[in-house]
Amino acid sequence: MAEETLVLFKNIRNPKYDKSLAGYKRSGGFKSLKKVFGMKPEEVVQEVKESGLRGRGGAGFPTGLKWSFMAKGTGKPSYLIANADESEPGTCKDRELMLKDPHLFLEGLMISSYAIGCHHAYVYVRGEFFPAIKTLNAAVGELYADGLLGTNPLGSGFKLDITIHTGAGAYICGEESALLDSLEGKRGQPRVKPPFPAVSGFNGCPTSVNNVETLACIPFILSDGGAEAFKSFGPQNNSGTHLVSLSGHVNCPGVYELRMDVSMKDIIYDIGGGIRDGKKLKGVIPGGSSSPVMKADEVDVLYNFDDLAKIGTMLGSAAMMVFDEGTDIVKLLHRITRFYAHESCGQCTPCREGTHWSSQIIQDFLRGNGSDEKLKRLYRVGGNMLGTTLCALGDAAAMPIQSFVNKFPEEFRKYYATL
Amino acid sequence: MFSEDIQAQVDNLLCRYPIKQNALIPILLLVQKENEGWLTEEWMQHVADICEVPLTHIEGVVTFYTMFRLKRPGRYHLQICTCVPCCLVGGTELLEHTEKKLEIQAGHTTDDGVFSIEEMECIGACSYAPAVIVNEDYHEQVTPEEMDKMIKELRQ
Numbered sequence: 001m002a003e004e005t006l007v008l009f010k011n012i013r014n015p016k017y018d019k020s021l022a023g024y025k026r027s028g029g030f031k032s033l034k035k036v037f038g039m040k041p042e043e044v045v046q047e048v049k050e051s052g053l054r055g056r057g058g059a060g061f062p063t064g065l066k067w068s069f070m071a072k073g074t075g076k077p078s079y080l081i082a083n084a085d086e087s088e089p090g091t092c093k094d095r096e097l098m099l100k101d102p103h104l105f106l107e108g109l110m111i112s113s114y115a116i117g118c119h120h121a122y123v124y125v126r127g128e129f130f131p132a133i134k135t136l137n138a139a140v141g142e143l144y145a146d147g148l149l150g151t152n153p154l155g156s157g158f159k160l161d162i163t164i165h166t167g168a169g170a171y172i173c174g175e176e177s178a179l180l181d182s183l184e185g186k187r188g189q190p191r192v193k194p195p196f197p198a199v200s201g202f203n204g205c206p207t208s209v210n211n212v213e214t215l216a217c218i219p220f221i222l223s224d225g226g227a228e229a230f231k232s233f234g235p236q237n238n239s240g241t242h243l244v245s246l247s248g249h250v251n252c253p254g255v256y257e258l259r260m261d262v263s264m265k266d267i268i269y270d271i272g273g274g275i276r277d278g279k280k281l282k283g284v285i286p287g288g289s290s291s292p293v294m295k296a297d298e299v300d301v302l303y304n305f306d307d308l309a310k311i312g313t314m315l316g317s318a319a320m321m322v323f324d325e326g327t328d329i330v331k332l333l334h335r336i337t338r339f340y341a342h343e344s345c346g347q348c349t350p351c352r353e354g355t356h357w358s359s360q361i362i363q364d365f366l367r368g369n370g371s372d373e374k375l376k377r378l379y380r381v382g383g384n385m386l387g388t389t390l391c392a393l394g395d396a397a398a399m400p401i402q403s404f405v406n407k408f409p410e411e412f413r414k415y416y417a418t419l
Numbered sequence: 420m421f422s423e424d425i426q427a428q429v430d431n432l433l434c435r436y437p438i439k440q441n442a443l444i445p446i447l448l449l450v451q452k453e454n455e456g457w458l459t460e461e462w463m464q465h466v467a468d469i470c471e472v473p474l475t476h477i478e479g480v481v482t483f484y485t486m487f488r489l490k491r492p493g494r495y496h497l498q499i500c501t502c503v504p505c506c507l508v509g510g511t512e513l514l515e516h517t518e519k520k521l522e523i524q525a526g527h528t529t530d531d532g533v534f535s536i537e538e539m540e541c542i543g544a545c546s547y548a549p550a551v552i553v554n555e556d557y558h559e560q561v562t563p564e565e566m567d568k569m570i571k572e573l574r575q
């Protein structure tokens with residue numbers, strides 16, 4: 001029987017937990033920060049490298065390695081930006097952390113700032129997250145009042161400010177270089193890379209952008225024996241626990257903290273309580289709407305970065321959207337393509353045009369005007385976006401199209417073939 | 420042009436960033452909230468002056484992000500999510516139900532100015548779908564009946 005492993009949700013799962021600063025301290029909070037102030041910044045980076053932590057925002061890039069790319073000796077300030085622009089369809093895990101245990105995430109942000117020599121960290125929260133913005137602002141206020149933020153926290157000689165910054169509604173701002181443009185007060189359009197943010201990020205200064213959940217892992221990793229323990233939770237190269245956002249046609253949707261050696265089958269049937277109304281599983285979109293879709297007979301696989309990559313899909317932001325046998329695949333793909341058409345920033349032609357074309361072609365099927373030729377064209381339009389754009393939005397729009405057509409071709413034919 | 424309270428909040432935002440332009444989006448959101456949920460050219464020009472950018476820059480920003488509005492929304496702005504997880508469990512039907520109930524399409528405001536509807540892309544409440552934001556408050560696992568009840572209560 002699969003069950004949760006509580007590291008990030010240790011406090012949240014405690015019904016008596018008080019999320020105020022005093023409550024967080026009572027639960028053992030800020031011990032790691034205190035310990036870290038006695039270490040050299042590069043030792044902190046090394047511990048994070050050893051823990052094997054990979055970014056939880058979708059790309060799965062090793063966090064410690066990302067930090068080690070930060071340009072040094074430039075004479076410019078370094079910045080750490082927490083990416084709280086959670087907007088990949090299916091994903092609602094960072095919201096849980098910010099709303100229900102804000103100080104865990106903020107302690108992670110503070111330790112990480114120390115590690116990369118950042119003296120002013122920003123939390124870029126999507127603008128629609130009004131309750132999370134209020135909670136974070138209140139929590140940051142408590143930290144200043146307590147002396148944990150500002151000059152010389154815990155007698156460390158370090159100085160750190162944190163500002164909660166609100167976005168204004170744009171999926172693309174979850175992409176780190178678009179986020180930086182947005183934070184600078186511009187339209188959020190992805191930048192040409194290189195230079196990468198570690199060299200030229202916020203206002204042209206060395207910057208690291210890290211996901212909220214990634215940062216929330218840091219206090220545990222820096223606790224005594226934490227890095228080793230973190231590594232021991234999952235298969236090699238898939239360290240730690242991760243937060244899984246489970247949604248769609250399951251009996252118990254929710255956000256669950258799991259090791260990375262739990263199978264998708266167990267997540268759907270044990271954790272999620274199976275398919276609702278006694279129906280059969282038809283498929284799963286495994287890692288946010290941009291990940292290639294899986295059929296029901298593929299779910300006997302471990303839910304982690306590497307095992308999903310082996311079968312041609314991806315863990316992404318660990319957002320599982322489960323759908324039952326009654327689901328209309330063409331309508332579902334149409335909704336996904338509408339999303340990307342709405343969210344394309346318009347900068348690169350293949351994505352700006354391709355996202356709209358694909359949506360219109362599927363609309364044709366829904367109106368009874370499908371054909372073999374149009375199905376091929378849909379697949380081709382998807383292919384033309386793959387790897388041809390500045391950021392990953394083009395790929396994100398292409399992968400569902402191609403995988404839906406590959407795995408469920410009969411569903412499209414149903415709309416035009418005379419049987 | 421600003422009230423004393425808003426001026427204090429704007430000043431506070433300006434000192435949190437290395438350059439004034441960085442504070443542009445939070446300031447615009449603050450101004451929009453104060454102006455009953457929408458922005459006029461007069462306000463945009465004022466923010467342009469504060470942040471030391473041309474008005475055209477502000478217009479570029481305002482038309483890029485979905486949360487900025489150039490026309491007045493209803494007193495209660497119903498933001499109904501129909502993105503992937505919400506559409507799997509009734510979000511689309513909830514939107515259609517609400518449109519029928521209020522006799523307006525998404526993107527419009529009722530004649531009495533009380534309600535407006537907006538169809539949303541993912542609002543990040545996927546495990547609690549279908550989800551709706553009313554002004555700044557999240558409502559989760561909303562049924563058509565609950566929507567009717569909410570509309571009735573808000574109207575009073």
